[in-house]
Amino acid sequence: MVDIRIKNLASALILLTPFLVLYTIFTIYPLAVAIHLSLYRTTPYGDYYVGLDNYVSILTGKDIRLNIGFSNVLVYGLFNAITLGLSLLVAWLLTRSITGKWSTVTQIVILLPMVVSWVSLGLAWTTLLSAIRNLGRAAGVMWLDNPLVYTSTAKWTVGALITWGSLGYATLLYISTIRSLPMDYFEAAMIDGASDWQIFRHVTVPLLKHIIIFQLIGAVVAAFNIFDPVAVLTGGGPAWSSTSVAYYAARQVQYAWNVGMCAAIGVVVIAIVLGLNLFQFRLIYKRLV
């Protein structure tokens, strides 16, 4: 019996070896290097060991810009969550209510931003928002302004871009999931006289709860990694008001050559994301399954 187990284990390890090798090279090793780097203040002249100074600096909120980045995680996470809600609704409409050629047109419009790079999207928005301001000025409508210029509105504009740019992918995911749901539930609901909204609320959403929760947590995790929309639209400004954690970390390398701080931020984010994933695991697989 033991021999069989050992034999099975050996077989499993052999089969897993390619994955383990690649995982070690591309995940474990970089993580180990990042943790090592995070203990140093890097400069063009050399690396200076600073111990946990970088972590202390992050966790005590020493740099206001990083604090803003962390607080913007909530803002961008909120927009990601709005995206999911909207995409679920749009997916439902596309599979039920909007049919025929209008369904084709709607799908193209919704999915279009998905195939355009963030750089192009950001450029289009920058041009559009500038044009709105210029038109306003020319017409003497002074309140019509470029929201990217103000610290109070810049991050919400970035969030709106994130929603617009991400809607397509999430909608596609929900469309395919809704179409894979067993029709029996819907037929039974229709026979019972349920309206479209009641079917959506009491049948569709409960059947999709695993994916919804999975994506909601993914939305918060993704908020740590927002980079492209911030870089293209605002450069983290004005006055760092729209910066994200990822953008701030990148700037540490570009402007301060402080690779150690960038690595420390990465390690902190990994720890947070790991915690979120453990929470998600317990929530989905322990309680809801």
Next chain:
Amino acid sequence: MERRSLLIIAVLVVLLIVTNVATYFITSGAVTTITQFTTVLETRVITQTVTTRETVTVTVTGIPSPTPTPTPTVTPTPTPTTPAHPTPPPPIPQTELASLFPEPVTIVYWDGLTGGDGWVFDEIIKMFHEYSQGFVKVERTAIGWADLFARLVAIWRAGDIESLPHLLMTHTDEIPLMKPFLAPMDDLLRQAGFTKEMFDPISWERCVWDGKVLCLPWDIHPMLLYFRIDVAQEYGIRIPPPACEVYNLPCWDRPLEKLSDVWDWFVKEVKPKLPANITPTGWINGGGSWEFWGLVSKNVWAGKGTDEDPQPEFDGPEAMEVYRFLYEGGRQGIIGLYVWPDLANCLVGGQVFTWYHGPWMMATFDTITGGCPYGAIPLLKGVTWYQLHTFEITVRAQRDPKVLKAIEVFFRYIYQPDVHAFWGIRAGHVPTTWAAQPVYIGKAKELVGDLASKAREMWSFQVFQWGGLFMPHHPLINQINDILNTYTTNLVAGVITPEEAARSIQQEMISILEAWRAQIG
């Protein structure tokens, strides 16, 4: 598969290809990162109506330098002098190039000139290639400034010397960051026949580090207050001297020598006369550090210390004056916040009356089809912030005598007065060699036209006669400017008061300095 699904997929694929190809063509050649993309594309958006760029042929030899009237004294020090100065060595005769370079040599050259001045440098390289007949080739790559240094330092720290360029053009501010991989130029310059007497002394001095020449000064440039001539004419706005005389406009009562003069002019003259939909002046949100240095009357980083061993005074009276200027300017509608391309577009479009910015914008404004009737007003006697473009060679070039010789050939070509002056006039910078300056004065009208040459005259003579300061030299300069960018924007936006800004900026500067001292020593 349903026909409808196929149609959707086909449309999406076509759109994917079209948008990505369009993005490539818009940004090709100079884009490696997203931040650089916006810098390049902003410039291209401004010039999208330009159909052709002017090609100017500069005769390499034999042009007599006209006697300028008035004779300028171009110096960054308050005491103007006009000593006799040697001319840079002439280009090596073309007939000798074949024997010097039995095989073609390529100089790998990087700079951060991604704007209008970059286009002018491309023209200079083209002129050089016509001269060098293929024996020496300069392979230029323009990278956004932030990425340039990050990339260079990353290459250096990775030990990948062969990936370094041979030749760089940067600013003297960044020398502290780049010192580890820069090679001294003393031997190269001696071999080529360059001496310090050929250059204005302030520029040369900024290139000597630890007794060695680490860079060769190329141009010097302070910031300028651009203004729309037609808007001034339409609304009867009086312009401060000496600009009023140069542009033949009614004169305001005094030049803008102090920040209080600037404030008075905006409050008493400009704002009352402009309509509500034209902003008196613009401020780039997130980009106010250069402007801060241009307005502050003291090196508040060094304070009572030095650049290398500073005692920051960002809460001192000189800095407070700037904070109050920005705060009240934003509050009273004098200063409007803009993103970068908006501000350039708005000045060109006439919705912003003035803009305090670098001279490199001239190269861009000059290419606007239909013209952009801009003028320039010099600001702040004795304190206008200067910046230097300089050439550096790396340790990679130092290893290869053939490349060093090729760099010598390149320098001797581009530093000849006509070419150096061409750069200065077209790109909007002042050449640092004495010999180029009279040519610069004499040929400005010919190369850029009467109106544009006046802006060059205003800035290059008047500002230099007034004297100025240089940006601090410290490895933390980028972080210092990041902090200033944050707070200057917040001041104009009215989010913080001058007192809060002073306290916060000083705290942050002390904090990064202490961390640097503790960690690096």
